[in-house]
Amino acid sequence: MDMDSDVILKMQNICKTFPGVVALENINFDLRRGEVHILLGENGAGKSTLVKILSGAYQKTSGDILFENKEIEIKNPGHAQDLGIAIIYQELNLVSHLSAAENILLGREPLHVPGIINRSRLYRSTQKILDGLQVQISSRSLVKELGVAEQQMVEVAKALSLHAKILIMDEPTSALTEKEIEELFKTINRLKKSGTSIIYISHRLEELFEIGDRVTVLRDGKYVGTHNIQETTKEELIRKMVDRELTEQFPKRRIERGEEVLRVENLKIDDKLSNINFSLHRGEVLGISGLLGSGRTELARAIFGADKIDSGKIYVKGVQQNIKSPRNSINLGIGLLTEDRKSQGLILDLSLKDNVCLPNLDQFSKFGVVSSNQENSTAAKYIDELRIKTPGLNQKVLYLSGGNQQKVVISKWLCSHADILIFDEPTRGIDVGSKVEIYQLMNQLTAHGAAIIMISSELPEILGMSDRILVMHHGEINGEFAAEEATQEKILHCALGV
């Protein structure tokens, strides 16, 4: 096999499947010595899966990895470390109550005799690494007392102490200030010069041109292409990220817009949301787009009363309401389909019937005693109406498919007579057939006068199902589009804050 001498890593035809999902399909990727190679793609494009294969967290299903011209199998994270592949996750992996030094050499502490740590050497050797990074961090300071940027540097120092030849950074700038980003880039440039290769994952197109040498674009788990940064443009990259065949069907039916049912004025949650103003009408689907962390889910939770707001007003059906808890909002006719149905939307160990009835037990009970007959007939009704595939109403929802689980969540809110529905990622992780069924349900709901807020990371879904689209960026609404005028490019530009 021919191989460039300055190529340190080559991944060929990498495939990764999870039960029922193809996460990566024939990905090709190579990394040269001393380069910063950007991995670019939308949420769910497969970037994280790819680097997790490199870091040993996942095993590839098929394909070859050549590291320094030798074919290798990366068995586990320890093995990856031994090979010289280090990864810094977006969520830093540090022990906050230990010092920087203890974190850097965790598990590899210098010893006097077996079991007794040589503390002076521990602090001295780690201080040398930190000084080498030209950062002002004492190796004795506790990690919890350091800022995010400094903690990141501790992670970098840890990677260096492992003599990492490849350093993977997953969204390293997402929590940093402008000035800290500048410092980080200086460090990256020094690492480059010393021959370390860096795989850099980021959404922020601006910084890619500042720091990257080459960029590889992934889309829907497939390889799109690799370019020299100098020879491409922001516009070209955006097009490559989003340009996909619209194989999914969007059976959108437009309903005439009715009266206003929800109005949000100047809503603010410190550090999370600010200046949120919008209204929602009967019969419409209001799409909310934006990157992960742009405040979409926070907005949904705030309206639903799950999180406290710091200021602002919420009007429901023309009346200003002080929503203090989910119970309040449910009573006002609001329902929330959470982004993560397994950890927030459903109680997996309870039955389908129990889940559907949970918000609605008051309807079925007298003096606190629940009528099983009414519960059963209600659950049976929704199984029938929403065509939920289940062996029975006492089936634990744990054993239902993703699409059917989602229908159970929707049943909860139909049963509570909600007419303001907030759907946060309603079709995440469910198959195409069920997606269409969910879209059809949305049509039925709006036809019956409900209003829907649909938060989604999937642009085709936003474009295909919304009547109006809000785009969020850094906790604010950065743009509003009518369905007819919106395009993937426009939305992505707006979401990236470009």
Place this chain on the structure above:
Amino acid sequence: MNLKDMIHHYGRQFGTLIGLLILCTVLWILSPFFLTVSNVLNIAQQTSINAIIAVGMTFVIITAGIDLSVGSILAFSGVVLASVAKAGAPVPVAIAAGLAVGLLCGLVNGLLITYGKLPPFISTLGMMSVARGAALLYSDGRPISGFSASFRFLATGEILHIPMPVIIMILVYLIAHFVLTRTKLGRYTFAIGGNEEAALLSGVNVKFYKAAVYGISGMLSGLAAVILTARLSSAQPIAGIMYELDAIAATVIGGTSLMGGEGTIVGTLIGAFIMGVLRNGLNLLGVSSFIQQIVIGSVIIIAVLVDMALKKQSK
């Protein structure tokens, strides 16, 4: 629910019940006295106190909590109700006093856990010490005795030859089973333990129901105090030491998951009887109390190991 669903739902309890029956058969073979009417009633009577406390523990553990304070609350309720009974108050008033003290202590636990956001382990550990101290302080460290016959009837009385403590236990279990399976409180107990966040987002008033569950646990400790005081004809401020462990053991042997979200009242009853039968049988066989502790501890561990293995298999 049809029969198939029943077997599916209560399958775990059938397993525990079979364990109890095997245990009884072995003891019956080993000791001719074991299966006499008087011994069986004796076991039921001795088991009743732990069994009643374990009902509250089951509710608490289903919410993924724990209550370490039940033994101390029993002692505190005991001395208070004993002083009320001794002062000549009518029996219902004395009972009400015991239940009220238990309920109050339990609600304090509940408020510390919900509004104070303390882990249940910590707040009930604190209450374990506070209630014990309160019992000692209230009674000046001395037992309180000397009650009317009508008060003592609560332990010594019989209806249709069945001792009162057993009757009370049966009533508690019937009510608890109904509450856990048929009421909002029961449904929310499971929901909170299964997934607190999802329960909250479904509009469940999590704080209220959690506090209520600890209140129930405390109140049942108060009820156990009534029976114990009547039976011993005296209230000891040092009563109920280690009762929390017996109650947790009965609950866990009965198939309630310490992770929350799962459990049955029937299972807890069987669990309490496994503990009671084992103690009684080992006594009949003349096994030393030192060895008894080792056997009982081992049974708890084995029961949970078997349970975990079975669950893994069914997945």
